[in-house]
Amino acid sequence: MIDLTSIKDIITLEEALDSSKKEVIGRYRTYINPGLASILSMVGYDKKFTKAHGVNVFDSEGNKYLDFLGGYGSMNLGHNHPEIIEALNKIADFPNILQISMSSVAGALGETLANITPGNLKKTFFCNSGAEATEAALKLSRISTGRKAILYAENSFHGKTLGAVSVTGRKKYQEPFFPLVPECFSIAYGDVDVLEKELKTKKYAAFIVEPIQGEGGIIVPPNGYLKDAEKLCKDNGTLFIADEVQTGLGRTGNLFATQYERVEPDIMILSKSLGGGVMPIGACISTEEVWSKGYGSRDRCLLHTSTFGGNARACAAGLKTIEILIREDLATNARIKGESLLKSLKEVAEKYQLVKEIRGRGLLIGAEFYEPKIVKGLSKEYLAGMVSGILNQQYHIITAYTLNNPNVIRFEPPLIVTDEHIDYVADSFEGVCKKYKGFSGIALNVSKRMIKKHMGFKKLK
Numbered sequence: 001m002i003d004l005t006s007i008k009d010i011i012t013l014e015e016a017l018d019s020s021k022k023e024v025i026g027r028y029r030t031y032i033n034p035g036l037a038s039i040l041s042m043v044g045y046d047k048k049f050t051k052a053h054g055v056n057v058f059d060s061e062g063n064k065y066l067d068f069l070g071g072y073g074s075m076n077l078g079h080n081h082p083e084i085i086e087a088l089n090k091i092a093d094f095p096n097i098l099q100i101s102m103s104s105v106a107g108a109l110g111e112t113l114a115n116i117t118p119g120n121l122k123k124t125f126f127c128n129s130g131a132e133a134t135e136a137a138l139k140l141s142r143i144s145t146g147r148k149a150i151l152y153a154e155n156s157f158h159g160k161t162l163g164a165v166s167v168t169g170r171k172k173y174q175e176p177f178f179p180l181v182p183e184c185f186s187i188a189y190g191d192v193d194v195l196e197k198e199l200k201t202k203k204y205a206a207f208i209v210e211p212i213q214g215e216g217g218i219i220v221p222p223n224g225y226l227k228d229a230e231k232l233c234k235d236n237g238t239l240f241i242a243d244e245v246q247t248g249l250g251r252t253g254n255l256f257a258t259q260y261e262r263v264e265p266d267i268m269i270l271s272k273s274l275g276g277g278v279m280p281i282g283a284c285i286s287t288e289e290v291w292s293k294g295y296g297s298r299d300r301c302l303l304h305t306s307t308f309g310g311n312a313r314a315c316a317a318g319l320k321t322i323e324i325l326i327r328e329d330l331a332t333n334a335r336i337k338g339e340s341l342l343k344s345l346k347e348v349a350e351k352y353q354l355v356k357e358i359r360g361r362g363l364l365i366g367a368e369f370y371e372p373k374i375v376k377g378l379s380k381e382y383l384a385g386m387v388s389g390i391l392n393q394q395y396h397i398i399t400a401y402t403l404n405n406p407n408v409i410r411f412e413p414p415l416i417v418t419d420e421h422i423d424y425v426a427d428s429f430e431g432v433c434k435k436y437k438g439f440s441g442i443a444l445n446v447s448k449r450m451i452k453k454h455m456g457f458k459k460l461k
């Protein structure tokens, strides 16, 4: 018999939902990640959010926020879309995880993905996140081509698992984990000549690339780059992996960002919004040819698997997401609203010294700030985070900086935003630029907040 009296304490779901803001922060500091808890507190995200619908999130004090971060691209439909919740209810009695069967829902999502993705993409491997989809794509490339090397772009972001971080172009994320997966090499993003030189060595199994670099700071490559890259890959026997984890499913104003250049990838990876903002899901979709060379026999078909991959609820959310995206043509809304936000933010940038550039496509927009001179006690890593903190505290707008370039704030709202939302965000952004003018003003605001918080933390102990 297990001695149940030795278990100190368990917290029920009901108690968890009832916990105070102080308890939540305390638990994050003690049991989850104290560094993260401190950063979130610094920029005013130590609130207890309790409700979310569409573009809005609400805290326990009844305050309403506009979500222009959109779960780093997971919220294309907005929070808790009623049709996604209804879809999940519809299959409440369905066996969610029964690997020893063929799920009608997973099969249907596989066919739907083959129908909506560009070119000859056909076979889907389901997993649970973007990084897992990257892993699946890298392994499939190696086994399918018999080559080992992988080419990726500097400043890229493909995830943080060991394989994915080996092709994620930021030293900060790679170096602490050396040695990484061998034979992964990086080149400058957007440079066709250097790409051609590398591919001509004919050693690469795959070139993995984002059609627009998201975490890299919303970097749109030069026109024609993706099409040229596709051709160079084909000419040199290298597979073209399009990472549409963040850009896919309407985000940039087309269903997929590669469609702007009519690129037909050999492999495409998706995740984030495929789960309708509710379920975790990832997908690695490849052509029949690539798939069958890799796993197309009974002997090889189980070389890469995932326990939860293809579970019915995630796939039901995926099917419903695609149905809504297409029925409501949310990609077009992203294009129209994105153009309007881009224009308004550019007008603000021209007026104030703080903003270096506004760029992006559809509703994937970045605002880059001038790099600050050294300010005592504050890392330049967090300038955009500080602006984001002010937007949160003073205007109740949720945003965040991009992971590889902390000088860039992203505006990445659900694709259902209205003109009113866009105008409010542009006006608020102007409000911040006007009030604080330079980095020192912003730093001062955050320093004050940090001191206050520090005193608050002491009280918490």
Ligand code: PLP
Residues within 6 Å of the ligand: 072, 129, 130, 131, 132, 134, 157, 158, 159, 160, 210, 214, 215, 243, 244, 245, 246, 247, 271, 272
């Ligand atoms: N690929 C891209 C383009 C991403 O933006 C991300 C995450 O931001 C990933 C892959 C990794 O996804 P995940 O965080 O679900 O592992």
